Amino acid sequence: MTMLEQAEADVATFFDPTVGFGIAATFTRAGEVTANPINVSFDKAFSKLDVGADVETSQDQCAFRTADWPDCAQGDTLTIGTTAYTVMDPQPDGLGVSVCTLTED
Amino acid sequence: MNPQVPPVFTNLRQRIFDAVVEGFRSILTANNYETNVGANVFPWKSDALAESDLPGIVIRDVGVEPVDTSSGVCVAYRMRFEVALVPSRSVDSPAYARKIWADVITMLGLNRIWRDTERLNMTTEYAGDEMRVDEKAGTFSGIFIRFFVLFKMKSLDPYIATP
Numbered sequence: 001m002t003m004l005e006q007a008e009a010d011v012a013t014f015f016d017p018t019v020g021f022g023i024a025a026t027f028t029r030a031g032e033v034t035a036n037p038i039n040v041s042f043d044k045a046f047s048k049l050d051v052g053a054d055v056e057t058s059q060d061q062c063a064f065r066t067a068d069w070p071d072c073a074q075g076d077t078l079t080i081g082t083t084a085y086t087v088m089d090p091q092p093d094g095l096g097v098s099v100c101t102l103t104e105d
Numbered sequence: 106m107n108p109q110v111p112p113v114f115t116n117l118r119q120r121i122f123d124a125v126v127e128g129f130r131s132i133l134t135a136n137n138y139e140t141n142v143g144a145n146v147f148p149w150k151s152d153a154l155a156e157s158d159l160p161g162i163v164i165r166d167v168g169v170e171p172v173d174t175s176s177g178v179c180v181a182y183r184m185r186f187e188v189a190l191v192p193s194r195s196v197d198s199p200a201y202a203r204k205i206w207a208d209v210i211t212m213l214g215l216n217r218i219w220r221d222t223e224r225l226n227m228t229t230e231y232a233g234d235e236m237r238v239d240e241k242a243g244t245f246s247g248i249f250i251r252f253f254v255l256f257k258m259k260s261l262d263p264y265i266a267t268p
Binding site: 047048049050051052053054055056057058059060088101103104 | 150152153154155156159161163189190191194235237238239240241242243244245246247248249
């Protein structure tokens, strides 16, 4: 097993809801209806924007094992509990983890 | 205490600012406008708008400059306003910002000569705007507009407006 393969295997533990930082969610690819289960870590960081006046909001994003959702794309949907988010900006790091920004529009 | 001014007088700049704020607060669907943005008007809000403040308007009177000093007695001035029109977060936010803009232009047109309890005798000049959209945390937009209110007052007397 290469180090990359070992790292990808270890990442699954990080996102495990019982022993890691993950929570259970589902994702749906754009244009499809099938909801696929996935474990993600979810962040709701403070964000301040300037649109003529300063506006305080939050920057929602999630991280997950790339192998669980390798074709994550803008326009896909992630559902956590009863809240649905649209994927804005998928960012795979090449080492087994992907981060994507979300919008609750 | 200024011995020249009876304490009941309000300076002209404050009267103009208050009249403009009241004009923005009149932008309600009950007054036949398209939006209800007049419910959230913030004069000189020093901290950031929360999402619960949106759609909202932030109004600032950023300065006064003389326009015509030729008479020496009655001087014409321009009071410069900068206003941020910010709708709620939504994929339709830019379109809603344009509706707010249209309501504001309508209101400025209806109030070409601003009035308070006494006639203030001011006129309005629109000075343009910029639209900004930010999609990093959902779709937020805003239109930053500038306009001038022209008025005349006795030279170096901030309490008396002149026609």
